[in-house]
Every structure is written in structure tokens, then in C-alpha cells.
Amino acid sequence: MRRIPITSRSIGLLRPYTTPTPYLCSICKHQAPAFSTSSLRPSLDTTEKIRRKVWGTDEPPGLEDPYGGLSKFAKKPKPTSPPRQMTAAPQLPPDYVPSSTWDGLESVGEIYEPEYDFGGFLPAELVTDTDEMTAALHRAMVEIFALKEAGLSLLNIPKAVLGLDPTHDVDIVPSADGTQLRFNKDSSLAEVLQALTRDVSLSSVDETAEKGAPTEAEEDVAADRSELDPLHPEGNSPLTDETAVKEQPTESEEDVAADRSEADPLADSEAYMPFEELIASWDPSWLQVSIEDPEIKFAILKRTLQLTGVRVPDSAIRSTRTAQSILSHLVTPPKPRKLIDALEQKEELLTLPNVSVFAKRVTPIHKEKSIGRWKLIEKELESRDLPVTATANNEYPEVCSTSATLPETAGETAFVAEDEILIVVGVGLWLALTAKVVELMLEFVPEELVGPEMGFELEMLR
Amino acid sequence: MASKGLQGFTRSARTLRTLGSSKDPLTQCLAPRLSRSMAIETSLPSSLSQEYDITSLPDSANTEAFSPPTVLTTIYKFPTMEPIRFESYSSKHLYLPLRRDILHRAVVFEGDGTRQGTANTKTRWEIHGSHAKIRPQKGTGKARLGTKQSPMLKGGAKVFGPRPRDFSTELPRKMYDLAWRTALSWRYRKGDLIICEDGMELEEAGTKFVKAIFKHNRWGKEDGRSLLITGGESENLYTALQNAGEDGRVKMEHEVDVKDLLELGRIIIEKRALDSILKDHQSDLISKGVRAAV
Numbered sequence: 001m002r003r004i005p006i007t008s009r010s011i012g013l014l015r016p017y018t019t020p021t022p023y024l025c026s027i028c029k030h031q032a033p034a035f036s037t038s039s040l041r042p043s044l045d046t047t048e049k050i051r052r053k054v055w056g057t058d059e060p061p062g063l064e065d066p067y068g069g070l071s072k073f074a075k076k077p078k079p080t081s082p083p084r085q086m087t088a089a090p091q092l093p094p095d096y097v098p099s100s101t102w103d104g105l106e107s108v109g110e111i112y113e114p115e116y117d118f119g120g121f122l123p124a125e126l127v128t129d130t131d132e133m134t135a136a137l138h139r140a141m142v143e144i145f146a147l148k149e150a151g152l153s154l155l156n157i158p159k160a161v162l163g164l165d166p167t168h169d170v171d172i173v174p175s176a177d178g179t180q181l182r183f184n185k186d187s188s189l190a191e192v193l194q195a196l197t198r199d200v201s202l203s204s205v206d207e208t209a210e211k212g213a214p215t216e217a218e219e220d221v222a223a224d225r226s227e228l229d230p231l232h233p234e235g236n237s238p239l240t241d242e243t244a245v246k247e248q249p250t251e252s253e254e255d256v257a258a259d260r261s262e263a264d265p266l267a268d269s270e271a272y273m274p275f276e277e278l279i280a281s282w283d284p285s286w287l288q289v290s291i292e293d294p295e296i297k298f299a300i301l302k303r304t305l306q307l308t309g310v311r312v313p314d315s316a317i318r319s320t321r322t323a324q325s326i327l328s329h330l331v332t333p334p335k336p337r338k339l340i341d342a343l344e345q346k347e348e349l350l351t352l353p354n355v356s357v358f359a360k361r362v363t364p365i366h367k368e369k370s371i372g373r374w375k376l377i378e379k380e381l382e383s384r385d386l387p388v389t390a391t392a393n394n395e396y397p398e399v400c401s402t403s404a405t406l407p408e409t410a411g412e413t414a415f416v417a418e419d420e421i422l423i424v425v426g427v428g429l430w431l432a433l434t435a436k437v438v439e440l441m442l443e444f445v446p447e448e449l450v451g452p453e454m455g456f457e458l459e460m461l462r
Numbered sequence: 463m464a465s466k467g468l469q470g471f472t473r474s475a476r477t478l479r480t481l482g483s484s485k486d487p488l489t490q491c492l493a494p495r496l497s498r499s500m501a502i503e504t505s506l507p508s509s510l511s512q513e514y515d516i517t518s519l520p521d522s523a524n525t526e527a528f529s530p531p532t533v534l535t536t537i538y539k540f541p542t543m544e545p546i547r548f549e550s551y552s553s554k555h556l557y558l559p560l561r562r563d564i565l566h567r568a569v570v571f572e573g574d575g576t577r578q579g580t581a582n583t584k585t586r587w588e589i590h591g592s593h594a595k596i597r598p599q600k601g602t603g604k605a606r607l608g609t610k611q612s613p614m615l616k617g618g619a620k621v622f623g624p625r626p627r628d629f630s631t632e633l634p635r636k637m638y639d640l641a642w643r644t645a646l647s648w649r650y651r652k653g654d655l656i657i658c659e660d661g662m663e664l665e666e667a668g669t670k671f672v673k674a675i676f677k678h679n680r681w682g683k684e685d686g687r688s689l690l691i692t693g694g695e696s697e698n699l700y701t702a703l704q705n706a707g708e709d710g711r712v713k714m715e716h717e718v719d720v721k722d723l724l725e726l727g728r729i730i731i732e733k734r735a736l737d738s739i740l741k742d743h744q745s746d747l748i749s750k751g752v753r754a755a756v
Binding site for chain 2: 115116117118119120121122124126294298301302305309311312313314315316317318337
């Protein structure tokens with residue numbers, strides 16, 4: 001028997017219409033009362049309900065929030081910052097003119113980082129001149145042999161390269177019982193030693209002023225500085241010899257110091273002798289001096305490295321037995337790293353009239369540049385929107401040109417190229433396809449989705 | 463030749479025996495003289511008569527004549543590059559003749575060993591999909607086809623494609639060790655081996671410091687870059703050189719191989735790193751027993 005549905009009961013009319021009803025199945029809808037018959041209760045959270053049940057009263061003892069404070073996850077209130085204090089702008093002086101350049105303005109802060117000064121052992125500038133190199137080796141040898149003669153440590157030589165080099169007028173003479181230094185009129189052992197132990201900060205001017213002072217006092221200073229034991233007979237003997245020879249040099253040195261300011265050509269030639277003359281003035285036998293002793297060899301190589309910055313390769317250390325062999329290693333220039341550097345050293349090649357050497361491959365652009373036509377060509381190419389070089393503007397080619405009016409809605413088509421149709425597949429995604437592919441696609445696309453113009457354009461393509 | 467020599471030896475020994483036994487003057491006269499045998503004289507294998515000594519070989523004798531037993535090196539203080547002292551090394555460590563062939567083999571060996579060998583393609587059994595026949599053999603008017611995974615189809619298998627494998631080759635240990643020392647010797651002979659005292663480290667980490675040091679010592683890009691080899695961890699140096707790769711590289715002693723030694727403009731090596739390398743690569747110089755003891 002068919003059940004006659006009761007659409008509504010009279011009691012349902014009591015229900016206020018405004019309250020939303022939850023979904024109920026049709027049976028429940030009719031069986032369930034349309035309104036709640038239970039009394040309304042104040043909404044309480046579960047914890048409170050349980051607490052009341054446990055204590056059996058409506059006002060259970062204990063804190064409302066036993067743990068106190070805010071939860072870890074609760075947002076903390078932001079600290080409020082006090083409102084900014086506004087101050088009146090300082091009154092500018094009446095004659096104030098804003099500057100247009102930064103010259104003379106007070107600078108605040110450091111714009112550029114200060115250059116890191118690395119105090120290396122090698123000099124900042126490499127010595128490449130052969131004569132300078134020879135002079136440096138001579139100087140190193142004189143200094144080392146002088147230190148040895150004085151019985152001092154060969155290794156603690158200061159970096160001082162300032163002032164007059166006192167070793168210019170010293171000859172190194174090989175002899176049977178070891179190498180001897182021969183001090184000529186402008187030099188003495190004390191002077192050399194003093195230059196070696198002198199403070200770096202002393203400039204050459206102070207030096208000459210000092211030389212004007214009595215010789216004995218200066219010698220005392222030198223003796224003090226050189227840390228020579230006055231009681232030591234070996235260290236002292238060359239010094240006593242020197243004092244006898246020294247009498248004359250002081251006067252001439254005074255002359256040199258005095259004349260230097262007046263630019264006397266004679267004195268100048270003595271003070272700043274070119275390296276070639278200097279080398280010629282030495283007894284050539286100094287190059288044959290033996291440096292077999294490893295201690296002396298090490299000290300000389302170290303000092304030469306400090307003066308010139310040229311390193312004698314380790315493999316050559318053992319075979320170098322004389323000054324000549326050290327010099328030959330020093331003056332040999334390093335092998336050029338690039339072919340162009342090697343070719344540029346060949347005079348006979350570069351002087352040929354029909355030969356020119358380039359560091360890089362010569363392109364047609366270089367040829368145009370050499371006759372001054374390249375700028376014109378470049379301008380013309382740019383004006384015609386043509387690529388200047390093959391590699392310039394070498395971007396990925398576009399899929400389709402944007403000259404055609406692009407359709408915007410899905411399914412619309414437009415002509416892109418002669419045999420292509422553009423189909424908007426989704427928003428902003430379009431494909432350019434050949435007619436054949438479109439035909440194949442249309443087999444799978446329901447007819448109602450294909451726009452009327454699609455068929456028309458396919459016809460045109462065919 | 464050796465067998466002939468041995469024959470000669472046995473024959474003369476027999477003669478000796480006969481000489482010792484019979485006192486007959488006739489046999490004494492007819493017996494071949496000990497001083498000169500009929501066969502071409504060769505020396506007996508040396509293992510029989512004397513201890514095997516490498517220096518007795520003619521080749522090593524020649525090199526001995528030209529190269530001293532030890533060579534000198536300069537030890538520098540690291541950032542300032544102030545020479546501190548001379549140190550001597552065996553010429554079998556740092557003064558070997560250049561052998562390009564051995565270096566080449568070592569570099570190829572290392573290159574083979576560092577290949578990942580992870581290239582992989584799928585065979586027709588690995589490609590996903592049904593192995594059912596695509597279409598009937600006959601009657602469709604189209605080509606006969608089996609499964610979709612067929613190598614001749616798009617999306618099909620690759621027939622002899624790459625499979626993961628080990629590319630590493632083998633090189634005798636002694637040859638590899640010789641290559642290490644040959645590489646170091648080549649650097650030494652060229653003057654490109656700069657040995658620094660232990661404790662190669664910067665006071666502060668910073669690219670500008672290391673750049674200044676490289677520029678001052680002429681080690682940088684213009685001078686062909688440099689490889690720094692440290693024996694331990696030098697944190698500041700590593701940090702500083704991280705952003706100065708155009709000027710050089712820093713590696714720990716155990717990270718370096720022969721190719722690295724040959725690559726850049728020069729090698730700046732900590733002394734303990736060099737000693738450790740030389741100690742680890744001398745299998746051709748000392749026997750196994752000694753090596754085990756060391």
C-alpha cells in the first residue's frame with residue numbers, strides 16, 4: 001500500500017522559520033519533532049561540565065585556568081612603540097648655499113675598504129733589469145760576507161732598502177783562505193753593518209746628517225747596533241783596521257752630502273751611478289767567488305730574493321757554486337706563458353715589413369675597424385633591424401609571431417602562418433598546428449565544442 | 463744464453479771434479495782450461511752469485527752519475543714566503559726524470575676511476591606496458607608488429623644502450639707511485655714546487671687577504687694560478703679561497719691526485735703533506751716487508 005506522505009504537521013508550525021535546520025532524511029523528518037522539547041542550557045565547555053559533575057555543584061572550587069597565562073601558540077600582543085617625536089628643523093643660516101659637488105664636505109663612514117697591506121718578504125716590484133739584478137746580487141754578497149766577517153747571524157737582515165747603498169764601493173775578492181771583502185775609499189765594514197742593522201724608519205737624509213757627526217761617535221753607535229762584542233778579538237780586528245782607512249772617506253762623504261743639494265755633476269755621478277758603470281767599477285773576479293758553504297749560499301739567495309723578487313729554482317741550488325751561476329739563473333727570464341709573448345720577443349720577426357703579429361684571431365670586423373668603416377656598417381645594420389654579429393641577439397626563436405590577432409577564448413582559431421591554425425587550448429596557452437594535425441584532433445573532439453569558424457578555416461586550408 | 467752459461471758452468475764443474483780425482487797428466491793437459499771456455503762467456507744469473515742490487519744495473523748507474531743522491535729544497539714561511547732553511551730530499555723522490563708515458567697512464571687511470579658510470583637505458587623487458595601483440599599478424603595491411611616495447615617503435619627500448627658499469631681500469635701500484643713522484647719531480651725541476659713550513663694558515667679568513675697574498679707572490683690568474691696543498695684543515699685558507707677560485711685552489715693532501723699535481727701553474731705544498739705523499743707513494747723503492755714495518 002502506498003504511503004501517503006504527510007508534508008507537514010501542525011506542530012511544525014510552531015517552529016520558527018528563521019532557524020536553519022540540519023539535513024534529515026524524509027523518514028526522520030516526519031518522525032522527529034520539529035522543535036526541541038528540552039530546556040535551553042547555557043553553553044558550557046566540556047571541561048567545565050566535567051568539573052561540575054565531579055564536584056557535584058554548579059560552582060566547583062579551583063582556578064578557572066589551572067595552568068595560567070597564555071598558550072604558547074597564542075599570539076602575543078605586539079609591543080606598542082611610542083609615537084615619534086617630531087622636532088622642528090634646525091634653522092639654516094641666512095647665507096646657506098647647498099653645495100653641488102662633494103668637495104670639501106665632511107665625510108661620514110668609510111665608503112671604500114682600506115687596501116689590505118700584505119707585508120710579504122718579496123718586494124712589490126719585480127726586478128727585471130739585468131744590471132739592476134747584478135747590482136742586487138753584489139749587494140747581497142757584500143752584506144752576507146760582511147756579516148760573516150763580523151761574526152753575526154746571516155739570517156736576520158731587515159727589509160731596509162732605503163738610503164744610499166753602502167756596498168757600492170766594495171769589492172769581493174776570492175782568496176785562498178776564503179772570500180775577502182776589499183773596502184775602497186767610500187766604504188767600510190762598519191758602514192755596511194750599520195746599514196744592515198739600522199732601523200728601517202731612518203731616511204737617507206738623516207743618514208747623511210749623521211755622517212757629518214764625528215766619526216768615532218758614529219762608530220760607537222755602529223758598534224753598539226751591530227751587537228759586536230768589543231772583547232771579541234775576531235769581531236774587533238776588522239773594525240780597528242777600518243778606523244785607519246775611515247779618516248778619508250768621511251770627508252768625501254761630507255762633500256757628497258753637501259754637494260747633493262747643489263746638484264754637482266761630479267758628486268751626482270758618484271751618488272747615483274748608473275748600474276752599468278757601477279758593475280764595471282767592480283773587480284770582475286767577484287763573479288768567480290765560491291759560495292759552496294750552504295749557510296752562505298742560503299743567506300745570499302734569501303737576500304737576493306728579498307731585493308729582487310726573483311726566485312732561483314730549488315733544482316739549481318746544488319749546482320750553483322759561484323756568483324756567476326747564481327747570476328745566470330737570476331737573469332734568465334721566465335718562459336713566456338703565451339705564444340704572443342714569445343713572438344713579441346723576436347725582434348727579427350716583428351721588424352719584417354710584411355709580417356704583423358696579433359694576439360687574437362683577426363676577423364672581418366677587425367679589418368673593417370682598421371679602415372674605419374665598422375661604425376657605419378654597424379649603424380646601417382641596426383637601422384635595418386639586422387643582427388650585427390652572428391652571436392648577438394641570439395635568443396630562442398619564437399614559436400609563432402605575434403603579428404596575427406590572437407584569439408582569447410578556448411576553441412577559437414586564427415591564422416598564424418600559411419598552413420597553420422592557432423587554437424586556444426586554455427587561457428593564455430595556444431598552439432600552432434598544421435591543418436593535418438587539427439583534422440586528427442577533431443576526430444576526438446565532440447562536434448558541439450568545435451566552433452563554426454574552425455570548419456571554415458579548415459576548408460580554406462584544404 | 464743463460465742456459466748456455468749454465469751448461470758451461472756444469473761442464474767446468476765436471477772438469478774440476480775430474481781434475482780433483484785423477485792425477486793423470488794427459489787428462490790434465492787435454493782438459494779444457496778453466497780460464498777460457500769454448501762457449502761464449504756470460505755471467506751467471508746474479509741471484510745465484512750475489513745479492514740483487516738495483517744500483518748495479520747500467521741504467522740506474524747512469525742516472526746516479528748525473529743526479530746526486532739528494533736534492534735541496536727551500537722551506538718557506540707560508541704567507542710571507544720568507545725562506546727559512548734548506549731541506550734535502552732523496553733524488554728518487556724529487557729528482558726523477560720526466561716520464562710522460564707514466565704520467566699519462568696515471569692520469570688516464572685516475573680519470574677512469576672517477577667516472578660515475580651511472581648512464582642507464584631501459585631494455586624492452588624493463589619498459590612498462592603490456593607485452594600483448596599490438597595488432598593481428600595478417601589482414602590489417604600494416605606492418606607486422608609484436609609488442610609496444612619493440613626497439614624499432616617510438617617509446618620502445620634501446621637495444622645496446624648504456625648500462626651502469628664500473629669504468630675503472632687497473633694500473634700496477636708501483637707504476638702509479640712512480641707517477642706521483644715523477645709529477646712532483648717535474649714540478650721540482652721546473653721550480654714550481656714551493657714547500658712551506660707546517661701550519662699553512664691565514665690569520666683571518668677573507669678573499670681580499672688571499673688575493674693580496676697571491677698578487678704579491680705572483681701566484682694568481684696572470685701567473686697561471688696555483689694549487690695549495692695542506693696537510694690538515696686550514697679553515698681560514700679554505701674559506702678565503704672559496705671566492706678566489708680564479709686565482710687558485712686549495713686541497714687537502716688526501717684529496718689530491720696526479721692530475722691535480724700537473725694541472726695548475728705551480729704547487730705550494732705544506733711540508734708534512736709532501737712528506738706524507740712521498741711516504742705513501744714509494745712502493746717501488748722499498749720492499750713489502752719494510753713497508754709493512756713502516
